[in-house]
Amino acid sequence: MRRLLSALAVTGCVIAAVPTVSLAQSLPGFTLFSGVKSENQLPFRLDFGGQSNSWDRYRLRIPAQKMKLAAAQFAITYPEYYKGTFDTKDIEIQVKGKKVPVSEVKWDREARLLEIFPEEPIPAGSGVELILSNVRNPAFGGTYYFNCQILAPGDVPLLRYLGTWILSIN
Known part of the structure; x- marks a missing residue:
């Protein structure tokens, strides 16, 4: 009985220690056979998981x-095979979180x-985030x-x- 309780306690600790999987998708650390050199791959995040035929927010x-x-x-x-839609009224630019x-936006x-036009040019050397909200992902998944x-x-x-941002829609 003592061994059983010990095993249950250890199992409970292991399960509790596993981090919760996030819904957001972001650039993987290593991409095989993409055809895009690693130095040309840009980071991104899909806030709502990149599910096909659903709404999402792209943080490019x-x-x-x-x-x-x-x-x-x-x-x-x-x-050409990307059949999603963009809400041109809900696109923003952030530099250093501002x-x-x-x-x-055209x-x-x-x-x-x-095409996204800032009111003032973004200075060289600035980290930029283009946020595309209310994006309708394509009905069919793909890269x-x-x-x-x-x-x-x-x-x-x-x-x-x-x-290049390499987005995967499930």
């Missing part, structure tokens, strides 16, 4: 070391391009490559590639 991050130029525009392209005013569905490009103020009007 750009580390400070990637922001070598100031940004007057962020351009996000996504694949909200930056957004002057305009979504060209045919070109699969989401989706969202590419990030920026336009520097006063620069030749060419978008410069910063990296």
